[in-house]
Amino acid sequence: xxxxxxxNLTVEINAVPIVDGIDLDLASGxxxxxxxxxxxGKTMTALALIGLTPPAATIRADTLTIAGNDVLxxxxxxxxxxxxxxxxxxxxxxxxGLNPVRSIGSLLIEAIRRHQTIDAxxxxxxxxxALADVGIPDPVARFSAxxxxxxxxxxxxxxxxxxxxxxxxxxxxxxxTTALDATIQAQILELMRARMRDAALILITHDLGVAAELxxxxxxxxxxxxxxxxxxxxxLARPAHPYTCGLLTAVPxxxxxxxxxxxxxxxxxxxxxxLPGCAFAPRCPRARDxxxxxxxxxxxxASGRKVAxxxxxxxx
Amino acid sequence: xxxxxxxPILAPLSRRLVxxxxxxxxxxxxxFFLVRLAGDPAVIMxxxxxxxxxxxxxxxxxxxxxxxxxxxVHYLARLARLDFGQSISNGLPALRMVIERLPAxxxxxxxxxxxxxxxxxPLGAWLGARAExxxxxxxxxxxxIAQGIPGYVVGLLLIQLFAVELGWLPSIGDETRxxxxxxxxxLAAFLVPKLTxxxxxxxxxxxxxxxxxxAAALGLSDAAILWRHVLPNAVLAATALLGTxxxxxxxxxxxxxxIFAWPGLGRLLVNSVQVLDFPVVxxxxxxxxxxxxxxxxxxxxxxxxxxPRLRRSAA
Numbered sequence: 200x201x202x203x204x205x206x207n208l209t210v211e212i213n214a215v216p217i218v219d220g221i222d223l224d225l226a227s228g229x230x231x232x233x234x235x236x237x238x239x240g241k242t243m244t245a246l247a248l249i250g251l252t253p254p255a256a257t258i259r260a261d262t263l264t265i266a267g268n269d270v271l272x273x274x275x276x277x278x279x280x281x282x283x284x285x286x287x288x289x290x291x292x293x294x295x296g297l298n299p300v301r302s303i304g305s306l307l308i309e310a311i312r313r314h315q316t317i318d319a320x321x322x323x324x325x326x327x328x329a330l331a332d333v334g335i336p337d338p339v340a341r342f343s344a345x346x347x348x349x350x351x352x353x354x355x356x357x358x359x360x361x362x363x364x365x366x367x368x369x370x371x372x373x374x375x376t377t378a379l380d381a382t383i384q385a386q387i388l389e390l391m392r393a394r395m396r397d398a399a400l401i402l403i404t405h406d407l408g409v410a411a412e413l414x415x416x417x418x419x420x421x422x423x424x425x426x427x428x429x430x431x432x433x434x435l436a437r438p439a440h441p442y443t444c445g446l447l448t449a450v451p452x453x454x455x456x457x458x459x460x461x462x463x464x465x466x467x468x469x470x471x472x473x474l475p476g477c478a479f480a481p482r483c484p485r486a487r488d489x490x491x492x493x494x495x496x497x498x499x500x501a502s503g504r505k506v507a508x509x510x511x512x513x514x515x
Numbered sequence: 516x517x518x519x520x521x522x523p524i525l526a527p528l529s530r531r532l533v534x535x536x537x538x539x540x541x542x543x544x545x546x547f548f549l550v551r552l553a554g555d556p557a558v559i560m561x562x563x564x565x566x567x568x569x570x571x572x573x574x575x576x577x578x579x580x581x582x583x584x585x586x587x588v589h590y591l592a593r594l595a596r597l598d599f600g601q602s603i604s605n606g607l608p609a610l611r612m613v614i615e616r617l618p619a620x621x622x623x624x625x626x627x628x629x630x631x632x633x634x635x636x637p638l639g640a641w642l643g644a645r646a647e648x649x650x651x652x653x654x655x656x657x658x659x660i661a662q663g664i665p666g667y668v669v670g671l672l673l674i675q676l677f678a679v680e681l682g683w684l685p686s687i688g689d690e691t692r693x694x695x696x697x698x699x700x701x702l703a704a705f706l707v708p709k710l711t712x713x714x715x716x717x718x719x720x721x722x723x724x725x726x727x728x729x730a731a732a733l734g735l736s737d738a739a740i741l742w743r744h745v746l747p748n749a750v751l752a753a754t755a756l757l758g759t760x761x762x763x764x765x766x767x768x769x770x771x772x773x774i775f776a777w778p779g780l781g782r783l784l785v786n787s788v789q790v791l792d793f794p795v796v797x798x799x800x801x802x803x804x805x806x807x808x809x810x811x812x813x814x815x816x817x818x819x820x821x822x823p824r825l826r827r828s829a830a
Contacts, residue, residue, distance in 0.1 A: 283734035295725040310733045345823040
């Protein structure tokens with residue numbers, strides 16, 4: 200069952216394409232990681248899917264369907280109503296993502312009753328259950344608590360409870376563990392893995408390790424485009440795009456066989472700058488003339504594996 | 516239940532009480548010397564054509580002939596017993612005169628604040644929710660200009676229009692219910708632009724907060740986000756402002772009461788200054804000082820009760 204299908208999805212801000220014609224496909228229950236550096240367009244992709252791009256942004260696509268809804272044909276009100284019910288989003292910073300003057304319970308009840316016609320008592324039951332489901336001890340006491348009374352990890356659990364409470368088919372998580380302590384990160388990842396079996400997940404992260412924990416498939420974004428897409432094991436074992444290779448060698452690991460961390464030289468191209476060729480060419484050790492002249496298309500190189508590179512690594 | 520209610524109130528209250536005593540001491544001391552720079556009350560009390568002997572007798576009677584520092588010590592000693600002396604104009608106890616005038620002023624202030632909140636909160640919410648839209652930018656500029664119009668100008672315009680030209684509303688006194696309308700409007704006109712701008716700024720800042728994005732991602736409508744997520748935060752800021760604006764409101768009440776012949780504290784103060792009835796002036800300023808302070812303290816307490824972050828961290 201195809202849950203999400205995007206063709207040539209483009210998000211422009213002031214005529215600058217932040218997301219530059221990407222294709223996304225997601226089946227029900229599947230978990231896709233979108234990995235890239237800051238400014239690669241991964242967060243803007245997430246915001247475009249849930250319809251929360253800034254006012255200055257324009258979204259275009261040949262098709263954008265989510266759970267059978269032709270999203271771009273909906274009016275803003277209908278579009279908004281998909282949020283929290285068909286899909287929902289977990290944001291990076293749980294410290295600022297919860298309204299400081301609203302109790303946890305009131306936020307949950309509001310979210311539930313926005314999408315389900317039930318009375319307040321029943322909504323309270325569902326809300327308490329949602330808190331219990333994300334591993335919050337003593338949900339009854341936490342129900343009347345305010346965000347500032349909870350730790351960062353607890354707040355992120357609340358954010359996840361809010362996102363899950365109406366049982367959406369798609370959850371978009373944007374760096375859900377980045378703002379948390381390392382030990383808490385592991386707990387939240389564990390929780391997300393356990394709780395999101397029913398829903399499809401799009402995980403936005405700069406951290407290949409986090410993506411590998413949760414996702415079956417990974418799409419690597421660079422300069423607004425998907426440069427490589429592959430099942431997670433294949434991608435980690437045999438990356439095809441030089442940028443992915445660079446990302447992997449830049450991940451710190453306790454591995455005596457690997458001598459040292461290899462940073463990718465140079466800096467990413469600003470979104471406002473366009474090159475006639477591959478955007479990674481200026482940083483690429485393998486770049487040749489054609490790389491600087493012609494943008495490589497995302498092409499299938501093996502079953503389930505796509506790469507946008509004129510000279511990809513051999514993967515077979 | 517009881518603890519979160521009581522603790523955040525009592526702790527700051529005792530600290531505030533000390534501040535109040537210091538404030539009142541400073542205000543009364545300043546006033547004592549200021550009033551004595553303004554003129555010789557004995558000359559005014561004796562009236563035109565009085566002889567030197569009469570003036571000297573009055574001076575002696577009221578103790579104006581004693582060294583200033585001695586007068587000041589006497590003054591402080593009586594002040595400690597809340598004895599402000601008698602009005603020079605009519606011989607009534609000064610403090611009682613002031614307290615009798617207080618309700619008219621307080622009720623007018625409360626009416627004006629209620630009207631201000633009823634206008635400024637929705638208006639500010641509308642202006643701030645989409646501050647970048649041209650129509651709202653224009654409206655915000657009008658509000659900004661309105662803030663520069665002095666209160667007495669508004670009062671005089673209102674009288675000219677509704678009392679003189681149209682004859683719909685009375686322009687003086689507080690005898691009938693309709694006579695409250697123009698003074699309340701005048702005072703509110705003084706406060707509405709300020710509060711509107713605070714609410715608008717606060718709303719517009721809150722619209723960019725992460726929790727607004729969370730609410731939108733949960734599918735809440737723009738109206739629900741504005742009223743249930745943004746405004747509760749913005750109103751906190753507005754409450755803090757309303758408290759601090761009370762002192763300004765009082766200065767607005769001064770001119771408003773004079774324009775509308777309102778039998779309140781403001782008019783009493785102005786009249787007393789004109790005839791150098793300084794026991795009444797001193798009592799008035801003392802009471803106003805205490806009042807402004809009390810309102811600030813009450814605002815503080817109100818904020819502690821409304822804002823969940825203050826409510827429990829203070830306990």
